[in-house]
Amino acid sequence: MDTKYLDLLTEKYDSEEKIVTEIINLDAILNLPKGTEHFVSDLHGEYHAFQHVLRNGSGNVKEKIRDLFKDELTDKEINEFATLVYYPEEKLKMMVNSFAKNQDLEVWYAETIERMIRLVSYASSKYTNSKVRKALPQSFVYIIEELLYEKNELNNKTDYYSSIIARVISLGQANKLITGLAYTIQRLVVDHLHVVGDIYDRGPDPDKIMDTLMNYHSVDVQWGNHDVLWIGAYSGSMVCLANIIRICARYDNLSIIEDGYGINLRPLLNLANKYYEDNTAFRPKMNSKKEDVLGENILQITKIHQAISIIQFKLEMSIIKRRPDFNMHHRLLLEKINYEEKTIELNGITYPLENTCFNTIDPNNPCELTKEEEQVMNKLLFSIHHSEKLARHIHFLMNNGSLYLKYNSNLLIHGCIPLNEDGSMKEMVLDGKSYCGRELLDLFENHLRYSFRNSKVTNDFSTDLVWYLWTGENSSLFGKKDMTTFERYFIKDKATHKEWKNPYYTLRENEEICRAILCEFGLNPDQGHIINGHTPVEEINGENPIKANSKMIVIDGGFSKAYQPKTGIAGYTLLYNSYGMQLVAHKRFNSKEDVLANGTDVLSVKRVVDRELQRKKVSETNIGQKLLEQIADLQQLLEYCYRKNK
Incomplete structure (x- = not known):
């Protein structure tokens, strides 16, 4: 040594x-026994739904309550108690207001504290005392430890314990103690959280999710394609920056940019007002809670949406031209347009263009930004680099994240491992050298980290490769032939909108393919699983998230409201404890208020994925x-x- x-x-x-x-x-x-791992994926800014899943541990909290109190409490009382653990502050306020007499409230306090202590003891049974102590509310550690390790065999200390609880109540500390115990239970039912990609985009509050993760006791992140866009923007990629603004405009979430991260969009709005008008193809997808948004605001978003989209298409062309190894020359779409006739030729077919907004495009040099566009992007990039909150969030993602993770014999990856039709690893050639499988993903991650460390450098190979991760054919995060954003805006024929998936998404149904991928990453195929996000599982159409004889588990079931009509559910999560794995399907989360009022959860079905033949210990992790x-x-x-x- x-x-x-x-x-x-x-x-x-x-x-x-x-x-x-x-x-x-x-x-x-x-x-x-090994601690419980909790897997979530594709959160897409849905903070409130994520919070609920986090607070109830995907049903783990209620399961422990039911195990412990099934002979003492009715189903209604179990639901009430579970809701108190999920949302202690709000539920306590409701309960306190429901008692007419202080004496009745004091009795309820005493019963509730005693039950909370028992539940903490039950939930902490596989942890060391020192680990439990760290999870306790610091202001009540001594009191809780005294109650937690109560021994009543000889009844010598019964009055001692009763007096502690009575004094807590008489001193007006019951609410604080119960709240602290509730959060302790939430923490103890899950030992470690895995976020298998896509915290950002579509939903309204990814910044709040990031704040939650930064305060979580144990977490890792496998970057998704949308996360990498934000990392890329912070790392100096103008095209990634254009993409995140375009997506926020499309889903009426520009407040994330402006209010969440303090990035000034006024220069972009001024440019948009100067060159663009209303355009139905670029009106935002409205959130139900924003139905009363004024028409003038919708028009502003529509104009911004057009302005940033055209900037994005121009910047993408510049990368494609300077990076021939990306093999994307067929995507030089602005050069394929007949600007006089408003048509475009794709694969030998001429299509009419509609909803066009090409005011700032020079047909002789379509990829060139105007001076105004260039000034706007430089100002936006300056704002990105000087957003203190965004800096904290991106640094957290980089310090706690990776493109893939090998954890307790499982491979966690957001998107895919690029494959050929025959199941072999698809190769990408860069600077004359071929990369595939794990080596390709390692290359991507190394360049992404280099770009992050050198955020003041733009247009270098590493920064361009970050954009490739968002949209490239061989990207493990994209997993499709082409991204047809341009076609969906401007071409009516939906045949041009089709995005052909990598063979991985068909072959992952095959157990032998999954076993080969596990071997590629140095994992035991007899023990391991691939845990995947990225592609919503269409349960409504009978698709099974458990594939390849349980070697593949897909947990993107539609946290994002935009996907829920397609999936029929509101997300999958996965639990892996010492006894094995369970997949949990979730119904749509309406609101915290609904849970408080009705005591209902949003869980639908738990399915056993794998049952351990022998209980797994910490030594095996x-x-x-x-x-x-x-x-x-x-x-x-x-x-x-x-x-x-x-």
């Missing part, structure tokens, strides 16, 4: 007893591997620094 490392260890463990104690502690932890390495280091320290000197 490196002597410098030994010196650092001896600063922390300066006696033989400390080393031995830590070895015993870590070795004991290895024999605990990623964390267990790290603990084993720590034990080995401590044993070496004990041998060389202490016993050697005896």
Whole structure:
């Protein structure tokens, strides 16, 4: 072992007893049951639905309540208690107002605190005392620990415990204690959260989701294609920046840009007002809560939508021309337009164009930005780089995220592994070298991280490759032949709108293909699963999210309201505890108020994916591997620094 490392260890463990104690502690932890992992995907800015799923642990909270109190509480009372755990502040206010007498309220407080303590004890049964202590509300740690480790065998301390609870109530601290216990339960039912991509775009509050994740006790993110757009914009990619503004305009969510991140859109609005008029193809998809938006605001969004779309198409052409390795020359669409006749030729067929808004395009040099457009984009990029909140969020994504993750024998990936029709790994040639499979994804991630570290540099290869991740044929995040955004705006014939998926999305039904992918990433195909997001599962049409004999699990079931008519549900989540995996389907989340009033959840069905033959322990997990390495280091320290000197 490196002597410098030994010196650092001896600063922390300066006696033989400390080393031995830590070895015993870590070795004991290895024999605990593995913690519960919670998988979510494709949140798309739906903060309130995500919050509810997070608070109820995809049904894990109510399941523990039912297990513990099934012989004591009715179904209605179980629902009431579960709602109190999910939304303690709001539910407590309702309950307090429902009691006519203070005496009745005090009895309810005492019963509720006692039940909360029992539930904390039950939910924490597979954790060490020190881990539970960290999860407790700091202002009540001593009180809760006294109640938590109550021993009533001889009834010697019954009055002691009763007096603690009574004094908490008489001092007006019951609400605070119950609230703290509720959040402790939420934390204990899920040990680790995986977000398998697409926090951003479509929905109204991705910034609030990011704030939640930054305060979550244990989380990782596998970047989705929409997340990479935001990372790319922050990393200096003007075309990624144009894309995120266009999508926000399309879904009437420009407030994310302006109010959420403080980015000034006034220069873009001035440009839009100068060159664009109303255009039905660019009117925003309205959110139901915004039906009363004034017509003038809709017109402004429509103009901005057109202005940024044209800028985006121009910037994309510039990248395609300077990066021949991207093999996208067939997407130089602005050069294929007959501007006088308003037609375009694609694959030998001439199509009429409608809803055109080509006022700032020079037919002789269609990819060139006007001076005004260039000034606007420079100002927007400056604002992006100086948004303190966005900087915090993107740094969090980079520090806690990756394109894929190998975790506890499973492969977590948002999009796909690009494949050929025969199931072999699809190759991409860059600078004369071929990349495929894991090596290709590693290349993408290395360039994305380089672009992030050098955000003041634009138009370099790494920054262009970030955009390729959004729209390129060989991108593991896009997974289609072409992105037909232009065609959907301007061509009526829907045959041109078709986006052909990579063979992966058909072949992932095949168990042997999934096993080969797991092997490609160094995972055991007998034990592992691929956990996927990105493509909504159309359960309404009978599609099964559990594929390839359970080797493939797709958990994008439609958190985004835009997808729910197509999927028939409102998202899948996955739970993986020491007993195995369960897939949870969710009904549409209406509101927190609905849950509080009716005590209803948004869960529909839990399906067993895999049942462990033998309960899995911490020793068999990623964390267990790290603990084993720590034990080995401590044993070496004990041998060389202490016993050697005896």
